[in-house]
Amino acid sequence: xxxxxxxxxxxxxxxxxxxxxxxxxxxxxxxxxxxxxxxxxxxxxxxxxxxxxxxxxxxxxxxxxxxxxxxxxxxxxxxxxxxxxxxxxxxxxxxxxxxxxxxxxxxxxxxxxxxxxxxxxxxxxxxxxxxxxxxxxxxxxxxxxxxxxxxxxxxxxxxxxxxxxxxxxxxxxxxxxxxxxxxxxxxxxxxxxxxxxxxxxxxxxxxxxxxxxxxxxxxxxxxxxxxxxxxxxxxxxxxxxxxxxxxxxxxxx
Amino acid sequence: xxxxxxxxxxxxxxxxxxxxxxxxxxxxxxxxxxxxxxxxxxxxxxxxxxxxxxxxxxxxxxxxxxxxxxxxxxxxxxxxxxxxxxxxxxxxxxxxxxxxxxxxxxxxxxxxxxxxxxxxxxxxxxxxxxxxxxxxxxxxxxxxxxxxxxxxxxxxxxxxxxxxxxxxxxxxxxxxxxxxxxxxxxxxxxxxxxxxxxxxxxxxxxxxxxxxxxxxxxxxxxxxxxxxxxxxxxxxxxxxxxxxxxxxxxxxx
DNA sequence: CGGCTATTTGAGTCTAGTCAAAGCCTGTGG
DNA sequence: CCACAGGCTTTGACTAGACTCAAATAGCCG
Numbered sequence: 001x002x003x004x005x006x007x008x009x010x011x012x013x014x015x016x017x018x019x020x021x022x023x024x025x026x027x028x029x030x031x032x033x034x035x036x037x038x039x040x041x042x043x044x045x046x047x048x049x050x051x052x053x054x055x056x057x058x059x060x061x062x063x064x065x066x067x068x069x070x071x072x073x074x075x076x077x078x079x080x081x082x083x084x085x086x087x088x089x090x091x092x093x094x095x096x097x098x099x100x101x102x103x104x105x106x107x108x109x110x111x112x113x114x115x116x117x118x119x120x121x122x123x124x125x126x127x128x129x130x131x132x133x134x135x136x137x138x139x140x141x142x143x144x145x146x147x148x149x150x151x152x153x154x155x156x157x158x159x160x161x162x163x164x165x166x167x168x169x170x171x172x173x174x175x176x177x178x179x180x181x182x183x184x185x186x187x188x189x190x191x192x193x194x195x196x197x198x199x200x201x202x203x204x205x206x207x208x209x210x211x212x213x214x215x216x217x218x219x220x221x222x223x224x225x226x227x228x229x230x231x232x233x234x235x236x237x238x239x240x241x242x243x244x245x246x247x248x249x250x251x252x253x
Numbered sequence: 254x255x256x257x258x259x260x261x262x263x264x265x266x267x268x269x270x271x272x273x274x275x276x277x278x279x280x281x282x283x284x285x286x287x288x289x290x291x292x293x294x295x296x297x298x299x300x301x302x303x304x305x306x307x308x309x310x311x312x313x314x315x316x317x318x319x320x321x322x323x324x325x326x327x328x329x330x331x332x333x334x335x336x337x338x339x340x341x342x343x344x345x346x347x348x349x350x351x352x353x354x355x356x357x358x359x360x361x362x363x364x365x366x367x368x369x370x371x372x373x374x375x376x377x378x379x380x381x382x383x384x385x386x387x388x389x390x391x392x393x394x395x396x397x398x399x400x401x402x403x404x405x406x407x408x409x410x411x412x413x414x415x416x417x418x419x420x421x422x423x424x425x426x427x428x429x430x431x432x433x434x435x436x437x438x439x440x441x442x443x444x445x446x447x448x449x450x451x452x453x454x455x456x457x458x459x460x461x462x463x464x465x466x467x468x469x470x471x472x473x474x475x476x477x478x479x480x481x482x483x484x485x486x487x488x489x490x491x492x493x494x495x496x497x498x499x500x501x502x503x504x505x506x
Numbered sequence: 507c508g509g510c511t512a513t514t515t516g517a518g519t520c521t522a523g524t525c526a527a528a529g530c531c532t533g534t535g536g
Numbered sequence: 537c538c539a540c541a542g543g544c545t546t547t548g549a550c551t552a553g554a555c556t557c558a559a560a561t562a563g564c565c566g
Contacts, residue, residue, distance in 0.1 A: 210416030
């Protein structure tokens with residue numbers, strides 16, 4: 001887990017802050033998630049406790065059961081968070097992308113594993129140091145509470161999906177959600193019906209939706225036959241009938 | 254939704270605070286959850302923005318889709334939180350009891366409905382007013398963040414259950430979890446293997462575990478035949494082999 | 507182009523769901 | 537105190553949606 005920066009901390013925060021000064025301001029995630037809460041000037045203090053790092057595809061940067069000494073903020077790329085049962089069954093509890101904060105849902109130890117789906121860049125924060133920042137910028141704590149609340153809402157939606165939706169509804173719900181996520185991040189002038197880029201495999205989709213890869217494949221085939229989606233290569237899917245997709249996902253009609 | 258206290262607020266917080274003065278200090282939930290974060294003196298400020306209320310069995314006190322203008326804290330009793338699909342399928346996303354805080358997982362509107370399983374008492378907080386309290390007692394905000402983090406961990410465990418566990422494992426996991434919840438709340442001298450009191454019906458259990466009432470019943474019958482539990486009346490279950498129950502719930506062996 | 511892996515499709519099985527009936531508590535009223 | 541009505545729970549028989557195993561196909565990368 002190599003850091004791009006190796007910083008030996010000897011003095012108070014400002015030593016590191018100077019070295020990191022421009023990093024946060026120029027960060028790709030500057031205006032999403034946590035970092036958007038601070039002004040450019042204040043951001044320097046956050047930079048002081050941030051450690052930039054990257055991970056290759058397939059690399060694990062949080063391991064379930066390890067002491068939860070850090071928080072993470074994704075600057076670029078997508079990762080999966082998952083929990084395993086002893087016999088190998090796996091549940092992916094979420095995908096995190098640019099701007100997402102990881103590690104809130106942890107007590108003494110991490111309750112999940114995090115693995116990069118593609119090459120990613122992220123910031124690592126020492127929990128103790130970040131608590132110090134809280135004192136100076138209460139707005140960060142406020143923002144973290146908002147982030148946690150939002151994640152709870154997402155988690156509750158996912159419980160409804162996993163507990164009560166059919167395979168077809170699950171796949172439709174995922175595609176609809178991923179579509180809105182993509183359009184929210186896209187440039188305003190982007191084509192509304194452009195093909196989605198799915199960084200995850202069918203296997204990962206299955207582990208996220210609580211079904212098998214074969215069932216994912218069959219559900220996608222059904223949606224394709226109904227003209228709801230068009231499947232280019234395996235990781236590119238275009239939504240042809242967004243309204244129909246949303247209707248299926250909400251079990252309407 | 255009748256309030257036990259009808260308070261007309263004319264001046265600043267201290268007017269209500271005086272009327273509520275003893276309420277929080279004597280509250281059954283005084284030393285659990287949110288309220289335990291404050292000292293007796295500081296608690297008066299919290300009392301100033303709290304409205305006590307009660308709900309009868311079956312009464313709904315939060316409706317999915319309504320504007321989320323309040324937070325709630327359960328002082329006594331148990332309630333279920335659930336989400337419905339248009340065709341009637343229901344997913345219970347959690348049970349809340351004495352000391353639990355409700356309403357963090359809400360953005361503009363509530364994403365779930367809350368209904369009392371038995372007669373309950375609770376405190377209602379105006380979100381705007383509580384935000385004011387945050388400024389004075391940052392520790393409350395810190396505590397709320399802890400609460401939200403813990404709920405996220407619980408939610409992630411439940412996602413694993415709903416996505417990947419068998420019916421038997423789900424029921425075992427629930428019983429094991431309810432047991433530890435009960436022993437955590439019980440007096441230290443309580444019998445360790447006393448029968449559990451389950452305030453929810455088989456139907457509610459099924460909606461929580463993502464299965465049907467028949468499947469719940471069959472799973473309980475299996476556990477009974479294996480000597481793991483003993484079922485008294487429908488709402489009283491004794492755990493005879495806690496270790497075996499835990500093993501089944503974790504899919505170990 | 508060829509090998510490798512991921513995905514799709516097919517056939518059969520199984521877990522859990524559905525429908526139905528019987529049993530059992532609970533609470534009420536005579 | 538007991539009988540009875542009603543709802544909740546259990547059990548049984550059958551069905552269905554998703555899983556497993558297996559084979560064919562399609563992308564992807566060198």
